Amino acid sequence: MREKIEIGIREAIPTDAKALLNCLEKTALQTGFMTMGEEGSGLTVEEESRYIAKLYDSPNNCLIVALLDDKIIGMASIHASDKPKINHIGELGIVVDKEYWGFKIGTELLEEVLRWAEDSETINRIELKVQQRNERAIHLYEKYGFELEGVMQRGVRDDGEFLPVCMMSKLI
Template identity: 45%
Template sequence: MSEDIDVTIREALPEDAQQIVQVSQTIGKQTEFLVMDEFGMNLPVGLLENQLETIYNSQAQLLLVAVVEAEIVGTASVRTSEEKRIDHIGEVGISLLKDYWGMGLGSTLLEELIDWAQQTNQIRRLELTVQKQNKRAIHLYKKYGFQTEAVMKRGARGDDGRFLDVLLMSKMIDE
């Protein structure tokens, strides 16, 4: 990482639910690059605790947290479907507090997700959507072998109401 910060990357635990909700709300206020807004995940903490337990015990889903000085500063996830015909596809999501952008933490999280996906023997495709205006994220994804498959016109709406194009990007795990 380009900055000297002491960060721990680990799987999210049910007891992280409150902090994850708070961080998601902060991130939602800091950037319009993500689907979530100032309400963040907008989940009751108890429900998120249950979901975190399920994810932690899953062989095909992962939620990582980046922790600095006992505070969660970001998350990275791979979600899969329970539908047999598409359970080989992992949907990637990464979000970081703005203070931690540009430090290499996104790269570290993405590497962890890719390594984990390669070891699952189930996930053969990773995919994500990213706003076309999010140049830093697009650069990161391309650096790790993601390719643009489609441009979704008006795929999101900015905070000011303007429509934004969104890219669908993917990476094949076994190629």
């Protein structure tokens, strides 16, 4: 068992933009589990800041950050469309700096984003895609009621190898 660390969890704010992009780009290089790689996000700090600011006006999108002191070490998001026929479906994404794996940060982020979704008056279905080889993440999602809906063969390519991706969902 690892030592316990105290983290803070809160909604992202526009001034987090640079730290968020840094965290994303760092974690993208730590494993092959993310769809982003060394190419980075392609976003400027200003673009990310504007995106975060728009989230406050959205009833079906959120971005939560995990902080150790003032450093962003993880994040969770729900992203949904503004189209009326599908605005009830949120896509979940979670990322934690590998240096902090084993501290239950992913669990805390998932719990917080699920609370947000349950309080939302719009979201009633959460979907996610996770590489089949990411057994830790799949176990976490199943523990919180996500169910496997299908497996996309050749759902992602990492280092030239095609890998299967699980499609999971949870009804709220």
